[in-house]
Amino acid sequence: xxxxxxxxxxxAGVSISTVSKVINNTGRISERTRKIVLQAxxxxxxxxxxxxxxxxxxxxxxxxxxxPDISNPFFAxxxxxxxDRSHELGFNVMMCSTDNNKEKEEKYLSLLIRQQIDGLIVAxxxxxxxxxxxxxxxxxxxxxxASEIPELSIxxxxxxxxxxxxxxxxYLLSLGHRRIxxxxxNVRSNKPRVYAFRDTMEEAGVQGIDRYVIKTEAAITKGYExxxxxxxxxxxxxxxxxxxxxxxxxxxxxxxxxxxxxxHDVSIIGFDNTVLSTTATPMLTTIAQxxxxxxxxxxxxLIQEMEEPKxxxxxxLLSPELIIRESTxxxx
Amino acid sequence: xxxxxxxxxxxAGVSISTVSKVINNTGRISERTRKIVLQAxxxxxxxxxxxxxxxxxxxxxxxxxxxPDISNPFFAxxxxxxxDRSHELGFNVMMCSTDNNKEKEEKYLSLLIRQQIDGLIVAxxxxxxxxxxxxxxxxxxxxxxASEIPELSIxxxxxxxxxxxxxxxxYLLSLGHRRIxxxxxNVRSNKPRVYAFRDTMEEAGVQGIDRYVIKTEAAITKGYExxxxxxxxxxxxxxxxxxxxxxxxxxxxxxxxxxxxxxHDVSIIGFDNTVLSTTATPMLTTIAQxxxxxxxxxxxxLIQEMEEPKxxxxxxLLSPELIIRESTxxxx
DNA sequence: GTGAAAGCGCTAACAA
DNA sequence: TTGTTAGCGCTTTCAC
Numbered sequence: 001x002x003x004x005x006x007x008x009x010x011x012a013g014v015s016i017s018t019v020s021k022v023i024n025n026t027g028r029i030s031e032r033t034r035k036i037v038l039q040a041x042x043x044x045x046x047x048x049x050x051x052x053x054x055x056x057x058x059x060x061x062x063x064x065x066x067x068p069d070i071s072n073p074f075f076a077x078x079x080x081x082x083x084d085r086s087h088e089l090g091f092n093v094m095m096c097s098t099d100n101n102k103e104k105e106e107k108y109l110s111l112l113i114r115q116q117i118d119g120l121i122v123a124x125x126x127x128x129x130x131x132x133x134x135x136x137x138x139x140x141x142x143x144x145x146a147s148e149i150p151e152l153s154i155x156x157x158x159x160x161x162x163x164x165x166x167x168x169x170x171y172l173l174s175l176g177h178r179r180i181x182x183x184x185x186n187v188r189s190n191k192p193r194v195y196a197f198r199d200t201m202e203e204a205g206v207q208g209i210d211r212y213v214i215k216t217e218a219a220i221t222k223g224y225e226x227x228x229x230x231x232x233x234x235x236x237x238x239x240x241x242x243x244x245x246x247x248x249x250x251x252x253x254x255x256x257x258x259x260x261x262x263x264h265d266v267s268i269i270g271f272d273n274t275v276l277s278t279t280a281t282p283m284l285t286t287i288a289q290x291x292x293x294x295x296x297x298x299x300x301x302l303i304q305e306m307e308e309p310k311x312x313x314x315x316x317l318l319s320p321e322l323i324i325r326e327s328t329x330x331x332x
Numbered sequence: 333x334x335x336x337x338x339x340x341x342x343x344a345g346v347s348i349s350t351v352s353k354v355i356n357n358t359g360r361i362s363e364r365t366r367k368i369v370l371q372a373x374x375x376x377x378x379x380x381x382x383x384x385x386x387x388x389x390x391x392x393x394x395x396x397x398x399x400p401d402i403s404n405p406f407f408a409x410x411x412x413x414x415x416d417r418s419h420e421l422g423f424n425v426m427m428c429s430t431d432n433n434k435e436k437e438e439k440y441l442s443l444l445i446r447q448q449i450d451g452l453i454v455a456x457x458x459x460x461x462x463x464x465x466x467x468x469x470x471x472x473x474x475x476x477x478a479s480e481i482p483e484l485s486i487x488x489x490x491x492x493x494x495x496x497x498x499x500x501x502x503y504l505l506s507l508g509h510r511r512i513x514x515x516x517x518n519v520r521s522n523k524p525r526v527y528a529f530r531d532t533m534e535e536a537g538v539q540g541i542d543r544y545v546i547k548t549e550a551a552i553t554k555g556y557e558x559x560x561x562x563x564x565x566x567x568x569x570x571x572x573x574x575x576x577x578x579x580x581x582x583x584x585x586x587x588x589x590x591x592x593x594x595x596h597d598v599s600i601i602g603f604d605n606t607v608l609s610t611t612a613t614p615m616l617t618t619i620a621q622x623x624x625x626x627x628x629x630x631x632x633x634l635i636q637e638m639e640e641p642k643x644x645x646x647x648x649l650l651s652p653e654l655i656i657r658e659s660t661x662x663x664x
Numbered sequence: 665g666t667g668a669a670a671g672c673g674c675t676a677a678c679a680a
Numbered sequence: 681t682t683g684t685t686a687g688c689g690c691t692t693t694c695a696c
Binding site for chain 1: 688689690691692
């Protein structure tokens with residue numbers, strides 16, 4: 001039988017409230033009694049039940065994590081860092097991969113509410129923001145990572161997308177490229193990336209940007225298709241800025257298949273700096289997101305919010321960095 | 333305020349036990365009452381509390397997952413499939429990355445016990461099996477994936493490691509290679525892979541196998557180092573069997589850096605068939621693990637065990653498959 | 665410094 | 681068919 005607070009109390013010859021006090025370091029307990037109780041706890045190998053304690057109004061010590069897909073290396077790294085920071089603070093995390101799919105988002109939200117999670121971290125798209133209303137109504141603290149939900153006022157941590165895209169675009173321009181294409185993912189966080197691309201190109205006086213803008217979904221095959229589409233144009237681009245590494249890998253495959261060489265014929269630059277960018281050949285020049293830091297910061301923000309809800313929410317933009325590898329070169 | 337069973341009962345003008353009965357489909361309830369209750373539930377947007385229900389002896393509907401590292405693509409894919417199957421069956425999963433580190437294993441185990449998980453899936457190494465004793469004592473069902481703990485009798489799902497290694501080794505032999513090296517990870521599941529390698533090589537009459545056996549940890553850099561080590565030998569191998577894709581990528585980097593070409597000078601074959609094997613250049617020949625199926629099966633096994641503990645535990649070995657891509661070629 | 669007792673939201677006898 | 685009630689393991693007030 002699993003030991004309870006009663007077994008400990010009996011073993012120690014005290015009342016359960018005394019045991020409770022030593023566990024939680026509340027009230028005043030004599031050093032002697034504390035020792036005896038601690039002794040009993042370790043003898044019985046007692047672990048206080050979070051379930052029971054949660055029922056009395058305390059925390060469940062669990063955080064929900066809604067993420068598009070844990071098997072996507074970018075989110076896996078973010079998740080890892082969220083997990084680490086949460087565990088540091090004594091919280092467990094329940095992971096749910098939504099595929100950015102409305103039905104799953106709804107279903108998992110309901111599962112998580114029933115589990116009485118203390119807080120929620122969202123990286124999923126939530127194109128239908130009203131789904132989150134239950135959460136808001138029940139005052140469950142929420143924080144967003146690597147995603148945007150403009151309808152709601154929520155603490156958020158993301159990379160500075162606009163700046164990242166600026167870094168990528170201006171780097172390609174500085175290499176002499178003018179026919180630069182962008183392959184973006186069709187999610188909100190990619191919008192600033194597209195805007196920065198346009199702005200930077202326009203400022204450089206480049207014309208006819210529109211034909212080189214493609215939006216698609218996050219998958220290697222989609223990157224492949226998008227690149228092929230670009231190569232079917234009369235004037236094919238000499239450089240491509242691909243808004244995440246997964247898509248970039250697909251694009252690289254298409255470029256090679258077309259008999260072109262990277263970076264000699266086509267320069268390519270990714271976004272994220274996941275494992276994939278170092279395992280690709282040639283190694284991918286990319287915009288690095290500080291993934292460890294992003295994960296750590298959202299958890300911090302969420303915990304802060306749990307302790308004391310802020311009226312004014314924060315939006316934290318972390319600085320991306322250009323990592324130059326082998327997939328970019330001066331215009332030939 | 334979060335709606336409770338009481339608010340629903342009041343709203344519907346019935347007792348809480350009636351509400352409980354309609355929620356759980358127990359006892360007999362008139363169609364009329366059921367409708368009224370359901371109505372009240374949806375009006376209040378009521379979600380029954382798993383916490384409260386767990387306290388009465390029912391399940392917490394959560395499964396613990398101890399995995400070495402969620403940011404490792406192999407485990408991320410396994411985790412994704414475990415997650416999907418669990419959610420299908422109404423369970424949430426709490427994820428813990430242990431880095432195969434004893435202290436973390438111990439800490440997370442204690443966290444999970446306190447959370448009163450219904451079952452535990454273990455992919456972590458647990459070199460110290462006694463850590464799991466608490467779980468066994470408390471009759472918490474356990475299932476193992478992609479790992480082995482010989483000291484304990486536990487339901488297990490793994491790929492057939494011996495056969496996988498046989499497939500890899502005999503394929504390299506069939507290409508005419510004799511100086512074949514193996515880079516293995518220093519965990520239990522890799523032992524059968526090394527055995528099969530030795531056995532197959534011996535049966536083919538190859539001598540001096542020992543100098544070509546390297547054991548290391550799962551990291552790209554380790555693969556890199558191991559391959560360099562092999563190239564420092566007088567007679568360098570003409571083919572390398574690397575026991576996981578992560579290591580294989582590292583080895584590929586070392587080979588290229590040494591100015592050798594893959595597969596012309598050195599053939600290389602991986603194990604796992606993660607994304608990495610398709611994003612690498614040349615694309616990696618590898619032994620595919622049926623990751624989706626492995627995840628699904630462990631969950632099934634765990635749930636079975638939760639419903640009715642078996643005296644004799646099962647060990648399920650799923651068949652691996654040789655995927656021939658571009659990194660292997662006949663001996664030059 | 666310590667203990668008795670009420671109550672958290674729910675389930676499951678048992679009564680009605 | 682529906683309602684009453686006693687717990688589940690814990691926290692927390694309030695007496696002692």
